Amino acid sequence: MSEKPGLIRRFFRLIAGFLSAIRVLVNLVFVLILVVVIMSFVKKDVQPLPEQAALRIAPGGFLVEQKTYVDPLTQILEQSSPADAETLTHDLIEAIDRAAEDERITSLVMELDFLIGGGISKLEDIGDALARFKTSGKSIIAVGDNYTQEQYYLASYADEIHLNPMGAVLLTGYGSYPSYVKEMLDKLRIHLHIFRVGTYKDAIEPFTRSDMSAASREHTTEWINSLWSVYTSRVESLRDLPADAINDYANNLGSKLAAHNGDTAELALSAGLVDKLSTRPQMMARLKQLAGIGEEGSYNYIDSGHYVNYERRMESLQAETVGDDKVGIVVAKGASVDGEQPAGTVGSDTLSDLFIQAREDDQIKAVVLRVDSPGGSAFASEVIRQEILLTKQQGIPVVVSMGSVAASGGYWIAMGADEVWASPTTITGSIGVFGIIPTFEDSLEALGIHSDGVGTTALSDFYQLNRPMSPQAKQVVQAGVDHVYDRFLTIVADARESTTDQVHQVAQGRVWTGEKALELGLVDELGSFQQAIDAAAELAELDAYDVEKVRQPLDFREQLLQEIANGQVGTFISAIPKNWLPSSLISHFYDFSKKLEFMTQFNDPRGMYLNCFECAGY
Numbered sequence: 247m248s249e250k251p252g253l254i255r256r257f258f259r260l261i262a263g264f265l266s267a268i269r270v271l272v273n274l275v276f277v278l279i280l281v282v283v284i285m286s287f288v289k290k291d292v293q294p295l296p297e298q299a300a301l302r303i304a305p306g307g308f309l310v311e312q313k314t315y316v317d318p319l320t321q322i323l324e325q326s327s328p329a330d331a332e333t334l335t336h337d338l339i340e341a342i343d344r345a346a347e348d349e350r351i352t353s354l355v356m357e358l359d360f361l362i363g364g365g366i367s368k369l370e371d372i373g374d375a376l377a378r379f380k381t382s383g384k385s386i387i388a389v390g391d392n393y394t395q396e397q398y399y400l401a402s403y404a405d406e407i408h409l410n411p412m413g414a415v416l417l418t419g420y421g422s423y424p425s426y427v428k429e430m431l432d433k434l435r436i437h438l439h440i441f442r443v444g445t446y447k448d449a450i451e452p453f454t455r456s457d458m459s460a461a462s463r464e465h466t467t468e469w470i471n472s473l474w475s476v477y478t479s480r481v482e483s484l485r486d487l488p489a490d491a492i493n494d495y496a497n498n499l500g501s502k503l504a505a506h507n508g509d510t511a512e513l514a515l516s517a518g519l520v521d522k523l524s525t526r527p528q529m530m531a532r533l534k535q536l537a538g539i540g541e542e543g544s545y546n547y548i549d550s551g552h553y554v555n556y557e558r559r560m561e562s563l564q565a566e567t568v569g570d571d572k573v574g575i576v577v578a579k580g581a582s583v584d585g586e587q588p589a590g591t592v593g594s595d596t597l598s599d600l601f602i603q604a605r606e607d608d609q610i611k612a613v614v615l616r617v618d619s620p621g622g623s624a625f626a627s628e629v630i631r632q633e634i635l636l637t638k639q640q641g642i643p644v645v646v647s648m649g650s651v652a653a654s655g656g657y658w659i660a661m662g663a664d665e666v667w668a669s670p671t672t673i674t675g676s677i678g679v680f681g682i683i684p685t686f687e688d689s690l691e692a693l694g695i696h697s698d699g700v701g702t703t704a705l706s707d708f709y710q711l712n713r714p715m716s717p718q719a720k721q722v723v724q725a726g727v728d729h730v731y732d733r734f735l736t737i738v739a740d741a742r743e744s745t746t747d748q749v750h751q752v753a754q755g756r757v758w759t760g761e762k763a764l765e766l767g768l769v770d771e772l773g774s775f776q777q778a779i780d781a782a783a784e785l786a787e788l789d790a791y792d793v794e795k796v797r798q799p800l801d802f803r804e805q806l807l808q809e810i811a812n813g814q815v816g817t818f819i820s821a822i823p824k825n826w827l828p829s830s831l832i833s834h835f836y837d838f839s840k841k842l843e844f845m846t847q848f849n850d851p852r853g854m855y856l857n858c859f860e861c862a863g864y
Contacts (some may be wrong), residue, residue, distance in 0.1 A: 673757060
């Protein structure tokens with residue numbers, strides 16, 4: 247009889263069997279991946295557009311210039327991700343503009359229930375595209391169970407606005423209400439050493455005060471009133487409402503509701519904000535009447551995302567190009583941070599690599615840098631500006647197109663360009679500098695933890711956060727902040743052909759709208775992203791050109807997983823219902839999370855920051 251295997255041998259046999267099973271599973275997964283990829287390609291090739299259909303615009307989450315990077319594998323495995331809550335503004339604009347000239351598109355339907363926000367500048371850009379669409383003679387209809395303030399801005403461009411009889415149009419105006427945490431820090435015995443330049447540089451006030459300063463109240467009131475004026479005047483014009491009708495609606499909502507027995511939908515109809523009160527079946531019947539009956543009993547439509555992707559794919563298959571010359575597009579979206587960073591954050595090394603890539607491409611004759619950033623690290627901002635200057639030195643014009651926000655560090659970056667374009671509602675300026683260094687000596691002492699020791703110089707304990715800052719250390723940091731501010735003024739003065747004294751008068755951390763910035767000489771032109779592209783092409787003396795986004799190349803793994811995420815598997819996962827908080831709460835959580843995200847990325851080598859916290863969300 248053979249001897250029975252021992253315990254150790256049986257254990258290793260078990261391990262070997264386990265590893266063999268894993269190897270088989272991996273092979274099966276790989277085969278499945280290949281099958282899914284092939285199916286994805288095949289499906290894309292066999293799905294032509296309908297001969298006649300409405301274009302469906304149904305943005306979800308927040309309007310953005312660039313989606314936050316999510317690893318493709320995460321996109322596949324998770325039901326939701328940050329990217330699911332973001333819609334690319336320029337994809338919507340491209341879809342609307344293409345549809346205006348496409349005979350297959352008979353009308354446009356806006357379903358806005360899942361749009362949360364993104365800022366009035368992005369809404370204006372989409373609104374301009376909707377206005378161009380209307381000139382084609384095709385109708386626009388908006389349907390919704392409710393309309394938030396930002397949803398309603400887009401809906402106001404429609405020829406018909408339908409509201410659910412149980413719904414409401416909630417217009418609240420703009421406000422800035424930071425949370426002030428000084429007392430909390432005091433209770434925790436945390437010493438926050440603040441160094442700043444600029445009377446209006448109020449990014450640090452939440453850490454140093456318990457209320458808004460007079461200077462902050464002054465300039466914040468000015469710019470939010472300016473944005474609200476744009477909103478109200480535009481909506482009143484589009485809806486043929488009397489002047490100040492929107493302010494009257496918002497300021498007297500309580501009494502107006504009482505007059506309508508609390509019926510928010512009837513009030514919206516009476517105020518001229520909507521055209522019809524329609525249940526969901528009634529809305530669907532109207533859409534079928536407008537666009538015809540489509541699949542599965544719905545109205546006949548093509549989704550904007552599928553429409554744009556199909557049109558782009560057909561163009562690439564036909565390989566028809568306008569010319570060999572190109573205008574490269576680089577996007578700087580998010581807080582500026584030193585080093586390599588994923589999409590959705592402005593990494594100094596990452597953005598620098600994109601400019602290097604553009605300079606090495608013989609076909610790129612001009613670059614448009616789209617900036618949607620409240621700033622961040624002073625060091626990172628200067629690294630990026632130097633790359634812009636180097637690009638210009640090599641004979642490639644650079645034009646900055648400001649999105650919703652190009653403030654503080656975002657404005658510093660813009661000073662490297664040949665021309666700076668903004669929209670009237672862009673938030674810009676905030677030319678100021680601050681530094682924050684916390685120390686925890688009292689907090690630790692309360693826990694019975696003490697610090698003691700020796701050093702070779704008066705600055706030996708400079709970076710010891712368990713010890714108080716010495717007077718000399720404070721002097722060193724403040725001197726650095728003052729120097730960076732002086733450098734900021736010099737950079738702006740040189741770029742804007744002004745003097746540091748003149749720039750100082752409009753600087754000191756003060757925030758301006760794009761319209762006011764033009765008056766003050768802080769930007770060159772007011773215009774859209776497309777107008778900035780046209781300006782860059784003109785600077786490069788291009789008659790015919792293509793537009794190409796400059797992106798970091800993906801490796802094979804990322805390309806493969808990205809294709810899967812955007813293919814059959816991605817479609818399946820995106821169909822899984824997601825639970826949404828009320829839009830207003832999501833908006834506040836989103837803005838708050840962005841501020842917390844930036845605070846966790848304080849990585850400037852010298853602790854010098856150019857940031858406009860209050861600019862988020864506008």
